[in-house]
């Protein structure tokens with residue numbers, strides 16, 4: 230069957246999704262990405278929104294096998310960003326009309342951390358009278374904690390499910406009782422119950438991951454009623470158990486990386502076709518595998534960019550994977566560079582707007 234047959238279908242089923250995700254021919258990919266870009270224009274507009282991404286601490290109690298700042302990586306010097314610096318960056322984002330800020334860190338669940346984040350949220354909220362939208366991305370917490378942070382001003386939360394397949398999830402995490410798929414899923418449910426706009430996502434091109442798994446990931450976004458999606462290729466970090474395994478098996482070749490990037494862009498396109506009015510991020514990991522990775526994602530239906538506003542002196546210590554780009558850039562450079570990228574694909578930037586996903590509000594109607 231020809232690809233246009235699938236692209237004209239009113240509703241895609243799992244087999245259709247698998248078919249589309251598996252396309253590799255340049256002409257077919259071109260058709261797929263064009264169709265997804267049309268849906269983007271129609272359902273969310275060809276306006277891309279910025280979320281200043283502030284990675285404020287790399288302390289983490291978890292030991293995910295893929296991640297460069299996992300607890301077990303003793304080569305990383307741990308840091309906390311002083312509160313005044315976080316607030317200064319938030320103010321900078323506000324002045325630059327970024328519309329919103331994303332606070333990301335390793336996972337901590339101790340009371341001092343919970344209090345600290347709560348305080349921080351209230352202070353950021355006071356900037357410009359609550360003008361700045363705030364997304365949190367600080368891992369698994371109790372429902373009470375999520376509620377406290379919501380009450381303090383966070384209104385979006387990003388927690389990737391990493392894979393919707395619990396068996397695959399198991400292979401990526403230590404079996405120490407602290408890395409449970411069911412817990413992560415329950416966190417997503419709790420966040421939605423509280424009223425957050427919930428974001429999730431997966432890593433793409435993981436060892437052992439099939440096209441069926443990826444199709445299930447997209448179906449998972451739908452069944453969880455997800456408003457925002459942040460997904461990207463798995464990228465090797467040299468000092469992690471998974472990174473070592475993948476490199477030793479010869480699975481980090483240029484061909485393999487290109488495959489993971491293609492699969493990631495296909496995921497963006499098919500997610501746009503299937504879910505239509507959600508926010509989808511063009512993630513930094515895509516650019517790690519190709520200098521134009523993020524432009525490719527915007528062209529295939531993504532509409533969110535996350536310019537780094539992490540303090541330059543800490544960027545080196547927040548490397549979840551190898552070859553993370555923009556380590557040398559200051560926040561000014563990230564701003565200008567991304568604006569040029571947006572213009573190059575024919576989109577505009579939604580300056581000063583929160584850019585909430587229409588899905589969240591369509592859903593409340």
Ligand code: SAH
Nearest residue numbers: 295296334335336368389462463464549550
């Ligand atoms: N600690 C929080 C937030 C920081 S990690 C949490 O885990 O939710 C944010 C995301 O980085 C993770 O969800 C994971 O999907 C991604 N990540 C970590 N290591 C990665 C790697 N090697 N390649 C690609 N993405 C990675």
Ligand code: SF4
Nearest residue numbers: 289291293296299335
């Ligand atoms: Fe910690 Fe998040 Fe990395 Fe897991 S992915 S080790 S929770 S920072």
